[in-house]
Amino acid sequence: xxxVNAQVDVILAGGxxxxxxxxxxxTTLPILGVTDDMVGSGLAASMAHPGANTTGVSLxxxxxxxxxxxxxxxxxxxxRHIAALTDPNTTAPGQLQALQExxxxxxxxxxIRTAATPEEIKPAIDAAKASGAAGLNVLASPVLFVNRRxxxxxxxxxxxxxxxQWPEMAREGGLAGYGPSIVQLFRDVVSRQLVKLLEGAxxxxxxxxxxxxxxxxxxxxxxxxxxxxxxxTVLLLADEVIE
Numbered sequence: 001x002x003x004v005n006a007q008v009d010v011i012l013a014g015g016x017x018x019x020x021x022x023x024x025x026x027t028t029l030p031i032l033g034v035t036d037d038m039v040g041s042g043l044a045a046s047m048a049h050p051g052a053n054t055t056g057v058s059l060x061x062x063x064x065x066x067x068x069x070x071x072x073x074x075x076x077x078x079x080r081h082i083a084a085l086t087d088p089n090t091t092a093p094g095q096l097q098a099l100q101e102x103x104x105x106x107x108x109x110x111x112i113r114t115a116a117t118p119e120e121i122k123p124a125i126d127a128a129k130a131s132g133a134a135g136l137n138v139l140a141s142p143v144l145f146v147n148r149r150x151x152x153x154x155x156x157x158x159x160x161x162x163x164x165q166w167p168e169m170a171r172e173g174g175l176a177g178y179g180p181s182i183v184q185l186f187r188d189v190v191s192r193q194l195v196k197l198l199e200g201a202x203x204x205x206x207x208x209x210x211x212x213x214x215x216x217x218x219x220x221x222x223x224x225x226x227x228x229x230x231x232x233t234v235l236l237l238a239d240e241v242i243e
Contacts, residue, residue, distance in 0.1 A: 010197045012190075015142035017089055019043050019054065027053055030197045034190060036061030036090060036140050038208045047208045055203040057189055058210050061140035062095050064165070064179050066102055071178055071216065072135045072163045073108055074234050079135055083111040083128030085121075085151070087141035118147045122154050129158045136162040140179075148172065159226050170217035171242060175226065180211030215239040 010030045013019045019033040020043070033043060033056035040062075044050035047058070065084075072082060084099060096112050103110035111131050113124040121144070128136055138144055138151060145165060152173045155162045163176045170177035189209055196206060219242040223230050235241055 010194060012194070015090065016041050016043065018142070019056075023052075023054060029053060030055075030203045032056050032190065032194055032197060032203075034185075035059065040092075044208050047210075049204065050206070050208050051204050053203050055193065055197075055206040055208055057185065057193070058208055059140060059180070060210055061091075061165075062098070064214070065091070065095070065137065065139050066099060068163045068165075068178050069099060069103060069110070069137050070106075071176065071234070071237075072137050072161070073106060075163070075176060075230060076135050076161055076228070077231065080107060081109045081111065081132050082135045082137060083113050083131065083133035084137045084139055085113050085115060085124055085128065085144065086139040087143050088114050088116050089143070090141040091139050116143065118143070118150065121147055121150055125151065125154045125158065125160065129160050133160070136160050138162055138164050140165045145169075148174070156222070156225060161223075161226055161228055167215040167217040167240070170219045170222075171240075173222060174219065175222045175228070176216070176218045178214065178216045180214055184213065185211055217242065 010032055011022045012032045013022045014034045016035050019035055022031045031054040033054055036059050038044040038056055038058040039047060044054055073079060100110045111128060111133055113128045115121040115124040136155060148169055161175050164174045165179050166182045167177040167179060168182055216238045217240045218230060218238045221242060
């Protein structure tokens with residue numbers, strides 16, 4: 001409401017909770033949202049015609065969370081028990097069920113651990129390790145991204161290989177990251193949409209966009225600390241290998 005009272009030109013919001021809060025605060029100011037699924041979360045009417053005062057970027061999180069699971073099983077091919085760390089405010093139960101069913105078809109048991117606040121992250125990772133999980137798929141979430149250092153440190157302490165939402169997270173110390181570059185996304189897509197809104201474009205007529213470029217980054221320094229040997233087949237898939 002403070003932003004509305006300040007009469008800003010555009011509200012930039014990341015994640016479902018922030019976008020919904022902005023929508024509740026104003027029906028007139030343009031809202032530029034970046035989240036996992038704009039349409040599936042009910043934040044936009046459609047990709048081509050989002051309607052109302054909100055447009056933005058859908059991150060294909062559901063599809064990419066599944067792809068990251070596949071990559072994690074290739075990173076640790078002997079694993080038959082893997083955990084997913086998820087924010088219940090971001091990932092819907094149906095999406096988690098789909099992930100579990102896909103894992104079972106490959107003979108892998110997927111253990112779901114939830115963390116909606118920073119305080120819940122460490123206990124959730126500890127519980128995943130205690131359950132016997134050989135790896136951790138850190139699902140798309142603003143909360144989990146902001147607290148990535150905490151996750152890096154706990155996964156390292158427990159010798160738990162983990163894969164993350166953004167390739168930049170592997171460059172910062174995570175084992176592996178797969179998805180669109182967050183830097184490129186904001187520089188090339190979000191900034192372009194923002195300029196259009198500032199120039200007077202109506203959010204209802206400005207299509208929701210999706211990323212089109214994806215990167216796999218693997219950090220061999222982190223793998224060494226974990227005592228993990230990355231299969232050559234996975235290294236050949238990587239867009240960048242950090243040594």
